[in-house]
Amino acid sequence: MAGLPEVLALDETGPDRFRSGPIPSEWARTFGGQIAAQSLMAAAHTLDRSYSAHSLHGYFLRPGRPQEPTDHLVERLRDGGSFCTRRVTAVQAGEAIFTVTASFHRGDEGFSHQVDMPAVPAPDDIPESDRINGWGMPRPAEWSHWEMRWVPGGQRGHVPGAPACQRVWIRYGRPLPDDGAVHACALTYLSDMALLGSARLPHPPTAVQGASLDHSLWFLRPFRADEWLLYDQVSPSAEHGRALTRGRLFDTGGRLVAAVAQEGLMRFDRPRPTEGRPRLHRLDGRPSRGTCPR
Template identity: 45%
Template sequence: MDATLQYLLDLLDLERIEQDIFRGDSHPSVIPRVFGGQVAAQALVAACRTVPADRLPHSLHSYFLRPGDPGVPIVYTVDRIRDGRSFTTRRVVAVQNGQPIFHLSASFQVHEDGLEHQEPMPEAPDPETLPTAEEMLPRFRDRFVHESVVELLLAARRAVDIRYANDPPYATPGQPRDPRSKVWFRTNGKLAGERDDPMLHICLATYVSDMTLLDSVLLAHGRGGWTVGDVVGASLDHAMWFHRPFRADEWLLYDTESPTSQNGRGLARGRIFTQDGKLAVSVIQEGVVRVPRSL
């Protein structure tokens, strides 16, 4: 297992400080605040720690309330809202310095058989034929606002292998494109032993789901994002539905699109498919997408 993946797994292995209270650290971020996917994944881990193992998350709904400080531990308090025969509901509040920074509600369900259908998986190139972050990012070094951005982005991609099926927004700033993005992703190493837990695979997908979701908003307007310096952005709310079993250490296709943006906000929705075409997860997020006044 790659050392950076081990570090990410350790980051998600929260310290229990009371029955329903947990504490987590943060890793250095490419921006001076806690990465939203990290706090969402840790909050879901906290909720999972209070739920029987036979019940997996089927949905989560969350709000990002304040920027998190990467240098300060985050305390997660879980409220046991309901334990029913089929469904379990948990509410989690993430706190730093006495202030809530994130709020999550998650619902869990025991497995049951039922009606099944799904949308077909869109066409996408074989992930093994696409460039890795190490191969792609240095090509665009001159597009970024600071030389250090490439190294910071590479560090953020070492635990998870992310490969773009089409050019990312920072590759073509100033050129509006179809507001749709596709990336393949998987962890940089296999999960085995006690780490091979279905809940952990779900929490890892939650972590990755916040990485590229707003790309589709940027593409519609020919913006390169914060890396290019033509947009200021942040996640506002984030919702996910987990439909079918999947593994985060096997290739997953993240197909995202943006139906609209307005009033300094952009809406993006995504679908995560397994490599054999099963729709595993649906995602919707609204984020702040502002053009700096100097532009």
């Protein structure tokens, strides 16, 4: 399967227009983190590297098709002295599949505070797993370049009134270049990994359809995605076939480097016509994953 450098490789096809090629996948629909990371990279290509991404807010509009190229169309909404804003629309076959607004900042001096990192075992003290969280989904081949260590006892979801929770140490398994934009895009990719699964933990094994609906990410402090990050994931609510999830990412020094929020589809599986339409992700251990269904 393609590694992160191949995923983030974009060809400039015109002014503020970039194209990502087909990325081989075992899924019927493109992984949402991949589309978001590519769109953020397209936005970064229109900026001086003195600006770094500090937030993004995106919506998954249609299923992405891994076997087709994707065009990322960048709009320059604002170029300021401290902040720049870009809107990127990812398009396949003339239809928008994802849209994101990303803000970039040069950085300023100000106050500093953060919450403490949870007390967890170090990643080197936890064995590697070929599973995705406690309900046993096999790790997708798309994630073979990522190292993941699930924190023992870090899964909570059976206590009434308490949020469902899971924790995982994660890093990209190969060295990445010293380019802040690459690490921001790598974190954007990983921020969608297994996050919706936290909403599955309190419930019995039942076939459900799941997909990312929207995604927000805040970059808080410098980090490297090829070094261990603790991804603390919680789901405070699920209702009406949708689940709310949140995440915090800490480095091994305990610094809070990023925060995530996402709403995802999590509805009971139901019969539907499949001809001409990609299948939805099933949260029952079957390897399928992707962006918003329609």
